[in-house]
Amino acid sequence: MSSDKEHLVQLRDMRIATRQRTLVADVNVDVYGGRVTAMMGPSGSGKTLTACAIMGFIEVNPGLMAGSLRFPALSDRDWFEGVRGGGARAQRRLLNETAALRGSFLTYSPQAASSALNPGRTLGRQLELAISRRNEPPVGAQAVQKAVEQALAEVGLPRSATTALPGELSGGQCQRAALAIAVAPHPRLVIADEPETGLDPVLTRTVIELMISVCKDHGCGLLLISHHEDTVSRIAQDVVRLKAQGDTA
Amino acid sequence: MQRWYVRPLVRLIAALLLPAAVPAVITALIWALPGDPAAIICPPEVCSGTEELAKRWNLNDGPVHFFTKWTGDALSGDFGRSWRLQQGAPVAPMLIESIPNTALLVLFSFVPILLGVIGAATRVLPRAADGLLRVLGLPPSVIFALAASAVITIKYGSAAFGDEAERVKLVLGALALGLADAAMAGAVSGVRGLMESERKQRYVRFGILRGEGVLQNTLPNALPAIIGQLRARVLHLLSGAVIVEVVLQINGLGDLLWGGTLYQDFGVVIAAAFGFAVISAALLITQALVEIGVALHVRRAPKAVAS
Amino acid sequence: MSRLISGLFATSCLALLVVMGMFAPEHLAQPDLSMAYASPSELPPFGADNRGRPLLEYAQQGARVVALPSMLGGLVVLFFGTLGGLLACVGSGRAQAAVQGFGEVVGALPRLVVVLVVALLLPQDMRGLTPIALTWALLAAPGAMDEAASVAGRLGGARFVEALRAHGFSRARIYLYHIVALNLRPVVVRQAIETVMQVVFLEIALSYLALSDSQPSFTHNDSVRSWADILYLGYQVILDVETGHALALGLGLVGVVALMSLSVTWAVRAR
Numbered sequence: 001m002s003s004d005k006e007h008l009v010q011l012r013d014m015r016i017a018t019r020q021r022t023l024v025a026d027v028n029v030d031v032y033g034g035r036v037t038a039m040m041g042p043s044g045s046g047k048t049l050t051a052c053a054i055m056g057f058i059e060v061n062p063g064l065m066a067g068s069l070r071f072p073a074l075s076d077r078d079w080f081e082g083v084r085g086g087g088a089r090a091q092r093r094l095l096n097e098t099a100a101l102r103g104s105f106l107t108y109s110p111q112a113a114s115s116a117l118n119p120g121r122t123l124g125r126q127l128e129l130a131i132s133r134r135n136e137p138p139v140g141a142q143a144v145q146k147a148v149e150q151a152l153a154e155v156g157l158p159r160s161a162t163t164a165l166p167g168e169l170s171g172g173q174c175q176r177a178a179l180a181i182a183v184a185p186h187p188r189l190v191i192a193d194e195p196e197t198g199l200d201p202v203l204t205r206t207v208i209e210l211m212i213s214v215c216k217d218h219g220c221g222l223l224l225i226s227h228h229e230d231t232v233s234r235i236a237q238d239v240v241r242l243k244a245q246g247d248t249a
Numbered sequence: 250m251q252r253w254y255v256r257p258l259v260r261l262i263a264a265l266l267l268p269a270a271v272p273a274v275i276t277a278l279i280w281a282l283p284g285d286p287a288a289i290i291c292p293p294e295v296c297s298g299t300e301e302l303a304k305r306w307n308l309n310d311g312p313v314h315f316f317t318k319w320t321g322d323a324l325s326g327d328f329g330r331s332w333r334l335q336q337g338a339p340v341a342p343m344l345i346e347s348i349p350n351t352a353l354l355v356l357f358s359f360v361p362i363l364l365g366v367i368g369a370a371t372r373v374l375p376r377a378a379d380g381l382l383r384v385l386g387l388p389p390s391v392i393f394a395l396a397a398s399a400v401i402t403i404k405y406g407s408a409a410f411g412d413e414a415e416r417v418k419l420v421l422g423a424l425a426l427g428l429a430d431a432a433m434a435g436a437v438s439g440v441r442g443l444m445e446s447e448r449k450q451r452y453v454r455f456g457i458l459r460g461e462g463v464l465q466n467t468l469p470n471a472l473p474a475i476i477g478q479l480r481a482r483v484l485h486l487l488s489g490a491v492i493v494e495v496v497l498q499i500n501g502l503g504d505l506l507w508g509g510t511l512y513q514d515f516g517v518v519i520a521a522a523f524g525f526a527v528i529s530a531a532l533l534i535t536q537a538l539v540e541i542g543v544a545l546h547v548r549r550a551p552k553a554v555a556s
Numbered sequence: 557m558s559r560l561i562s563g564l565f566a567t568s569c570l571a572l573l574v575v576m577g578m579f580a581p582e583h584l585a586q587p588d589l590s591m592a593y594a595s596p597s598e599l600p601p602f603g604a605d606n607r608g609r610p611l612l613e614y615a616q617q618g619a620r621v622v623a624l625p626s627m628l629g630g631l632v633v634l635f636f637g638t639l640g641g642l643l644a645c646v647g648s649g650r651a652q653a654a655v656q657g658f659g660e661v662v663g664a665l666p667r668l669v670v671v672l673v674v675a676l677l678l679p680q681d682m683r684g685l686t687p688i689a690l691t692w693a694l695l696a697a698p699g700a701m702d703e704a705a706s707v708a709g710r711l712g713g714a715r716f717v718e719a720l721r722a723h724g725f726s727r728a729r730i731y732l733y734h735i736v737a738l739n740l741r742p743v744v745v746r747q748a749i750e751t752v753m754q755v756v757f758l759e760i761a762l763s764y765l766a767l768s769d770s771q772p773s774f775t776h777n778d779s780v781r782s783w784a785d786i787l788y789l790g791y792q793v794i795l796d797v798e799t800g801h802a803l804a805l806g807l808g809l810v811g812v813v814a815l816m817s818l819s820v821t822w823a824v825r826a827r
Contacts, residue, residue: 055458095457103460116455120470120547133460163548181459259657267664278677292680387814389757391764392807395787399794430757481663488666495765503668510672511771518676525669533664 006033007072008189008221009054009106014067014080016049018060024049027067029240031189033221036212038232040225041242047225050242051191054223055106056098058083058091073188074105104133106189109211111197113178117166123177124162127151130184147184154214155180172203176210183214189221196228204228208235253544257537264533269320271526275519276316286315290515291332306515319519328520333512334505340520343505348524350419351501354493355486357423362436362482369441370475371464379438386431390489393425394496401497410498422493426486436482440475447471469543476539480532487525502528563823566749569816570627577620583779584609584617593798603801605789611805618783618809621776625685626755629693630748633700637744638736640701644708645717645735652705659698667695671758675774685775688762689755696754700747707743708735745824753817760784760810783809 009031016023024046031037039047049060056079058064064086069079079098083090102108107130110116118126127148131137138147152161155176166174175195182190192211196204208224212235215222226232232239279286287303296302303309306329307318322329328340335343365382368374400421405414427433447453447467456466491503498504502524509517591599591608598604602611643651674691675683712719720730736744759775763784766773776782783806790803 052458057454057458099460101460102458108455108458110451110455110458112451115451118452118456118466118470121466122547125547129461130459165547260660263660263664270661271665275673275677278674282677282679284679289677289679294680387818388810389761391757391761391787392810395764395791399791402794430754484663484666488668491666491668491672492761492765495768506669506672507765510676510774511766511769513676515676518673522669522673525666529664529666 005035006188006221007031008033009223010068010070010072011050011054012068014050014053014069015065016046016053016058016060016063017065019062023060024242027240027242029054029223030238031221031223032238033073033188034216034219035237036215036222036224036235037238037240038224038226038236039240039242040227040229040232042227042244045242045244047242048193051108051193051223051225054191055102055108056094057102058094062087063091064094071101071105074101103130103187104135104185105187106191107182107185107187109178109182109190109192109195111194112171114166114169114171114174114198117174117177117181119166122163122165123152123157123169124148126177126181127162127184130181133185135186151180151184154183154217155210171198172207175199175203175207179207179211179214183218183220186218187220189223190215191223191225193225194227195224196226196231204231253548254541257540257544260533260537260540264530264537267530267533268523268526271522272319272323272519273316275522276312276319279315280312291513296332296513323520323523328523329516331509331514331517333514334508334517340516343517344502344520344524347500347502347505347521348528350499351487351490351494351503352528353419354422354426354490354499354501355483357419358425358427358432358486359483361427362433362486363479365433365437366440366475366479369437370444370468370471374437376441379434379441382428382434382437383431385428386434388429390425390429390492391496393429394422394493397421397425397493398496415499418497418499422497422499426489426493430485430489432482432485432489435485436478439478443471443474443478469547472543473536473540476536480536483532484529487528559823559825562819566816566819566823569812569819573619573623576616577623580616580620581613584613584781595798595801602805605802606797606799611786611802614781614786615783615805615809617781618786621685621780621782622756622759625689626752626759628686629689629755630752632690632693633696633751634744634748636697637700637704637747638740641704641708641735641740641744642731643701644705644713645711645731646714655698655701655705659702662695662698667692668758670695675762678774683774685755685759688758688775692755692758693751696747696751700744703747704740704743707739711735711739742824746821749817749820753813756783756813757810760787764788 007030009029011027011029014027015025017025027046027050029037029039029050039050041047049058052058053064054069056069062085064080064083066084067080070076071079079094083094086093117123128144131144131147131151138144148162149159152159157173157176157180161169161173161177166177169177175198179192179195182192190211195207195211199207208231211222211224224232224236279289282289285299285303286308287299287306290306290308291299291302293299307315319329326341328344331338331340331343365374369379397418401414401418404417405411444467447470448463450467453463453466457463487503490501491507493499494501494504495507502521505517506521506525508514509521586609588604588608591604592606594604594608596603599610602615604610605614640655643655671688671691675688678687708716716735717727717730720734721727725734760783762775763773763782764787767784767788772778773782773784786802786809787806790799790801790806793800793803
C-alpha cells in the first residue's frame with residue numbers, strides 16, 4: 001500500500017526513437033501514491049509507449065536514447081542506466097531486471113481487455129497468478145479461493161466468473177476482470193491504459209469510478225492514460241500531456 | 250462456439266474405429282473393383298487355384314461376411330497364414346516380431362525431432378538452423394537409406410547381419426528417417442511458426458506486463474496444435490519407415506508390408522495394414538488425451554499456490 | 557529479380573522433364589558391350605550402363621514415367637487446395653467441418669501404407685504410376701484444403717468477400733483475383749509442386765525397392781527404365797564397379813527435382 005504523496009515514479013527527459021523517427025521526446029512523468037495522475041495526448045503521441053517504458057518494456061529498435069527512470073519509493077536507482085543507446089540487447093536486460101517489479105510493485109490494466117487476457121486460461125486461474133505475486137500471498141487452497149472471490153466481488157463480477165474463459169465474458173466484464181487482475185497483487189501503482197476503449201459512455205463512467213474506488217481502497221496510485229478531457233478534469237489531480245513527438249506540458 | 254470436448258471426442262471415436270475401418274475399406278475396394286474378388290486378391294498369373302483361395306478367404310459369402318470373419322479372427326489374434334512370403338506360416342508371429350523394430354526405428358528418429366521442436370519452441374534453436382535443416386531434408390528417404398546401406402556394406406560387408414551391424418542399421422536408419430523428406434525441418438519450422446504466431450497475440454504482451462513469462466502463457470495454448478503437428482510427423486516417419494526398413498533389411502512392419510505387396514501375399518498385407526492402423530489409432534488417442542488433459546487443466550478451479 | 561530467376565529455372569526444369577519424356581525411345585538401344593560402363597566423356601552426355609546402352613535413354617524413359625502422373629497429382633492438390641480456400645471464404649461452416657473431419661480420417665494412416673494397399677489391389681491392366689499418384693494426391697488433398705482454408709481465414713473469410721463487394725467488385729473478380737491469385741496462390745502452388753516432387757520420389761523409391769528384390773515395379777512395365785534403375789546401377793560403385801557416373805546422374809536428377817520444387821516455392825511466395 002502506498003501512502004499519499006509517496007513518490008512512486010520519476011521519469012525524466014525520456015526519448016525513444018526508431019531508425020526513421022523519434023517516437024517520444026523529452027517526456028517527464030511523476031506519479032504519487034494515493035493520487036490519480038492522467039497522461040493525455042492525441043493518438044500516436046506515445047502514451048502507451050511511455051507507460052510500457054515505465055514498466056521496463058521497450059520493444060523499439062534502437063529504442064531508448066535518453067532519459068532516466070526511478071522508483072523513489074523503492075530506491076534511488078536509475079533503471080535506464082546502461083540501457084540508453086544500448087539497443088535491443090540492453091532493453092532485453094532491462095525487461096529481465098524489472099520482471100520482479102511488474103505484476104507486484106506496478107501493474108497494468110490494458111485497453112480492449114477482451115483480447116489482452118489469456119484466452120486459454122480461466123479468470124480464476126489468471127487471478128490466482130496475480131494473487132501469487134503479492135508480498136504475502138495467501139497459503140492454502142481455501143485462502144486462495146477466498147482471495148479470488150474477493151477480487152471478483154470488488155469489481156462486481158459474480159463467483160461463477162472464476163471458471164469463465166475471457167471469450168465467455170462481455171467487453172465490460174473483461175475490463176472489470178482486467179482491473180481485478182491489476183489490483184489483485186496489491187500493487188503500489190496501477191497503470192490503466194484507456195480503460196474506456198470499446199465501452200459505451202455509461203459503462204465507461206462505471207469502470208472509471210470503479211477503478212478509482214478500488215485504487216483508493218487499496219491505497220495505490222493510479223496512472224490513467226486517456227484522451228477524454230472531461231473524465232480527466234473530473235478525476236485527475238495531476239495531468240501529463242504528450243504532444244506529437246512527446247513534448248510535455 | 251464448439252464445446253471443448255467435441256474435437257477430442259471425435260478423435261477418440263475415430264481412433265476406436267480406425268483398426269476396423271482399414272479392413273472395411275480394403276473389403277470395399279476388393280468388391281468395388283471390376284472382376285472376381287479372388288482374382289483381385291491374387292491374380293491368376295501369380296496364383297493358381299482361385300476357387301480354393303476364395304474358400305480359404307471366405308470370399309464366396311460376400312463382403313460383409315468376409316469383413317466380419319476377418320475382423321473377428323484378428324481381434325482374437327488370428328491373422329491367417331502367409332501363402333507366398335513365408336508359405337503356410339501364421340501371420341500373427343510375423344506381425345508381433347516386426348512391430349518392435351519399427352517402433353524402435355521410429356522412436357530413435359523421433360527423439361532428435363522432438364529435441365528440435367523443443368529448441369524451436371523455446372527459441373534455443375536459432376532460426377538460421379531452419380535453412381540448414383531444410384537443405385538436409387531435401388533428399389528423399391530412399392537416398393538417405395541408400396547412403397546408410399552403403400556405409401554398412403562398406404564397413405561390415407558379408408557380416409552385415411551380425412548384432413553390431415543390426416544396431417548400426419537401426420541408428421543409421423533412424424538418422425535417415427529423421428532427416429529425409431524434410432521430417433525434422435518440417436517439424437521445427439512448423440512448431441516455430443506456431444509459437445511465433447502465438448507470441449504475436451496481444452495477450453502475450455500483456456502477460457509480460459503482468460510479470461508472467463512468455464512460454465508460461467503461450468505453451469498451454471499452443472500445445473494441442475503442437476501435439477497435432479508431432480502426430481503428423483510420426484505418421485510421416487511411419488510412412489518413410491517402409492522404405493528405410495526394406496533398403497536396410499530391417500525386419501519391421503514396413504518391410505513386412507512391402508514384402509506382402511510385392512509378392513501379392515494378401516494375408517500379410519491386410520495384417521500389416523491393420524498393424525499400422527493400430528499404431529495410428531494409438532497416436533490419435535494420445536492426441537485426444539492431451540487435448541482433454543489441457544482442457545481440464547484450463548477449466549480447473551483455483552487451488553493452492555506454491556508457497 | 558530472384559523471383560524471375562527462380563521461376564525461369566523451375567519452368568525450364570518442368571519443360572525439360574516433359575520434353576525428355578516426349579522424346580524418350582520406346583525401347584533401349586541395342587547392347588554394345590564395347591561401351592560397357594562408358595564414362596560421359598566416352599559416351600556423352602551421361603555415359604553407358606553395364607551393357608553399353610546410353611544412360612540418356614534411361615533418363616528419358618524415367619522422365620516419361622514420372623512426368624504426367626506427377627503433374628496430374630500436383631493438379632489434383634492444386635484443385636483441392638483452391639477449393640478449400642474458396643470454401644472458407646464462402647463461409648460454409650458445415651462444409652469446412654466436413655473437410656476437417658474427412659482430413660482427420662484420411663490423414664490418420666501413413667500415406668505409403670495406403671498406397672501399397674492400393675498397389676496390391678489394382679488389377680494388372682490398371683497398374684502404373686498414375687493411380688498411385690492420384691492416391692497420393694487424394695491423401696494430401698485434405699491437408700492442402702486445411703492450409704488454404706486457414707490462409708483464407710486470416711483474410712477474414714466471408715467478411716473479406718463482403719468488404720470487397722461493398723467496394724463494387726464482382727464476386728468472380730473477388731474469388732478469382734483477390735482470393736485465389738493474390739492470396740491462395742503461394743500456398744496452393746507450393747502444395748502442388750511439393751506433390752509433384754513427392755510423386756517423383758515415390759516412384760523412385762517403389763521402383764528401387766522392386767529392383768532390389770528383382771521383381772517388376774508397380775509404377776511402370778518391365779520394358780521401360782526409370783530413374784531408380786540409374787540409382788540401382790550407380791549404387792554398385794560401392795562394390796568397386798565403375799558406375800560413379802550413373803550414381804552422379806541419379807543423384808543429379810533427384811537434386812534437380814528438389815531444386816525445382818524449391819524454386820517454384822520461392823518464385824510464388826507472398827510479397
